[in-house]
Structure formats: structure tokens, C-alpha cells
Amino acid sequence: MMVLLDALGRRWALRILWELRGAPLSFRALRSACDDASPSVLNQRLAELRDLALLTSTEEGYALTSEGQRLGVLLVDLDRFAQHWAKKL
Amino acid sequence: MMVLLDALGRRWALRILWELRGAPLSFRALRSACDDASPSVLNQRLAELRDLALLTSTEEGYALTSEGQRLGVLLVDLDRFAQHWAKKL
DNA sequence: TGTAGTGCTACACAATTCGTAGCGCAAGCT
DNA sequence: AGCTTGCGCTACGAATTGTGTAGCACTACA
Numbered sequence: 001m002m003v004l005l006d007a008l009g010r011r012w013a014l015r016i017l018w019e020l021r022g023a024p025l026s027f028r029a030l031r032s033a034c035d036d037a038s039p040s041v042l043n044q045r046l047a048e049l050r051d052l053a054l055l056t057s058t059e060e061g062y063a064l065t066s067e068g069q070r071l072g073v074l075l076v077d078l079d080r081f082a083q084h085w086a087k088k089l
Numbered sequence: 090m091m092v093l094l095d096a097l098g099r100r101w102a103l104r105i106l107w108e109l110r111g112a113p114l115s116f117r118a119l120r121s122a123c124d125d126a127s128p129s130v131l132n133q134r135l136a137e138l139r140d141l142a143l144l145t146s147t148e149e150g151y152a153l154t155s156e157g158q159r160l161g162v163l164l165v166d167l168d169r170f171a172q173h174w175a176k177k178l
Numbered sequence: 179t180g181t182a183g184t185g186c187t188a189c190a191c192a193a194t195t196c197g198t199a200g201c202g203c204a205a206g207c208t
Numbered sequence: 209a210g211c212t213t214g215c216g217c218t219a220c221g222a223a224t225t226g227t228g229t230a231g232c233a234c235t236a237c238a
Contacts (some may be wrong), residue, residue, distance in 0.1 A: 001171045005103045011195065014094045027216050038196045043217060053178060057216095067174055074170060077163055082090045085156050089142060100194095100226065116185050127227045132186060146185095 007052055012037050012045050014075070017064065020055060021072040024063035096141055101126050101134050103164070106153065109144060110161040113152035 008014050012034055019025065019033040031042055046062060049055045054068035064072055097103050101123055108114060108122040120131055135151060138144045143157035153161055 001107075001168050002104075004167070004171045004174070005107060009098060009100055009103045011098055014098045015091075018090075018094060028214085036197090038198090039217065040197095040219085041195055044195095053174075067177065070170055070174075071167075074163065074166055077166065078093070078160075079090050081159055081163060082093045085093070085142075085159075088156060117183085125228090127229090128186065129188085129228095130226055133226095 004052075007048060010045065010048070012041060013049065016042075016045055016049065017054065017068065017071060018075050020062060020064050020068070021075060024058060024061040026061040030062060093141075096137060099134065099137070101130060102138065105131075105134055105138065106143065106157065106160060107164050109151060109153050109157070110164060113147060113150040115150040119151060 008017075015034050015037075016030065019030060025033060027039075027042075027046075031037060031039060034042065046055070046057075049068075050057070053065055054071060055062055055064050057063075097106075104123050104126075105119065108119060114122060116128075116131070116135075120126060120128060123131065135144070135146075138157075139146070142154055143160060144151055144153050146152075
């Protein structure tokens with residue numbers, strides 16, 4: 001758990017998983033989806049998430065693995081929470 | 090959602106919420122629960138999470154708000170995922 | 179008047195991230 | 209062959225963020 005919290009608590013990590021939840025994206029597409037995050041960090045995060053077996057690089061671009069998609073589902077829950085939460089803020 | 094992803098994607102943010110999921114903790118107790126993170130960042134994160142209304146400071150220490158606890162529930166789901174995921178790694 | 183514990187600040191150092199430029203490569207066109 | 213276009217990704221100085229340690233101001237209790 002701590003390993004995961006640590007990995008997800010790095011810049012763009014959660015965002016990358018969120019942006020890939022639907023379909024695979026190319027490096028550049030992912031980058032522009034992530035507010036043009038700097039390519040160095042982006043690539044570093046991709047490598048880390050790949051090491052954690054949460055995503056892989058396919059011919060169609062970067063895509064979540066089956067494990068990554070399980071995590072993606074949790075992010076959808078998080079999104080539901082975010083909407084409920086935004087109203088009360 | 091982006092606001093939330095950005096806030097949670099900062100060092101110790103997720104960890105703080107995770108450590109507070111059970112009971113309130115004092116500043117120092119929280120600090121030692123978080124691998125003795127440096128007090129400056131810890132305090133900064135606490136201020137940010139307080140601004141987002143996810144936690145408050147009570148007489149018993151720092152505690153999740155009702156919104157924070159809703160998020161805490163999602164972290165428990167994340168923990169279940171983490172355990173399943175750790176086996177496959 | 180001391181001692182012990184608290185929340186928290188200060189500050190120099192280290193690590194991380196940003197922003198921009200551009201390399202090397204493959205595909206397609208002329 | 210040459211030329212362009214788009215790709216994944218690297219390089220690197222500047223800016224931002226986090227670390228580690230010391231210790232202040234305060235309260236409670238002896």
C-alpha cells in the first residue's frame with residue numbers, strides 16, 4: 001500500500017492513469033491531455049507506472065494493463081466523489 | 090476532478106488521508122506515521138487539505154471531515170486493490 | 179521554577195519538476 | 209535521392225518543491 005501511495009503521490013501519476021482510462025494515447029496525445037506536462041517527467045512517470053505493471057506501451061500508444069484498469073475503475077469512483085464534493089466547496 | 094488529482098498528487102497528501110482514516114492524530118503522531126516526513130511539508134499539506142475541506146484540526150488532533158471520510162472509504166478500496174495487485178507483481 | 183510535551187517555523191541543502199530546444203527515426207510524398 | 213511531417217524521447221538550465229535538523233513559543237503539570 002505504501003509503495004502504491006508513494007507512486008501515485010507523484011506529479012502526474014494519477015492524472016496519467018485518469019487520461020488513459022478510456023483509450024490508449026500516444027505520448028504526445030497524452031502529454032497534451034496532461035496540460036502539456038514536461039516530457040521528461042511524463043516519460044519518467046510512464047517508466048515508473050510500467051515498472052508497477054499498471055500500463056504498457058502498445059502499437060496504439062500507452063494503455064492501461066488489466067491491473068491498471070482495475071485502478072481506473074477506482075478513479076471513476078473518485079470522479080463521482082469529486083463531483084459531489086465540488087458542490088459543497 | 091483535475092483540482093483533486095492535482096492536490097492528491099503531491100507528496101504525502103494521499104498518505105496523510107490514509108493515516109487519518111481510522112482516528113484523529115496529533116501533528117507529531119501523524120508525522121511519525123508518515124515516516125517522519127519533514128514538518129514543513131506536512132504542515133503545508135495539512136493546510137491545503139484543510140482548504141479543500143477534507144480535514145480539520147480538532148481538540149483530538151487532525152481529523153477527516155465527513156467529505157474526507159468519504160474519500161477515506163475510497164482509499165480502503167485502493168488498499169484492497171493494492172493487496173490483490175501486490176501478489177501479481 | 180523547572181521539566182516535558184505539543185504544534186509549528188526557519189533555513190540551508192537536496193531532489194524534483196518545468197520549459198524549451200532539438201535529436202534520431204520512420205512513413206509518405208515528389 | 210531528397211524533403212517534409214510527425215513520432216517517442218533526451219538534454220539541460222532555471223524554477224519549484226521537499227528534506228533534515230534545530231529550536232521557538234506555548235501549555236500542563238510537578
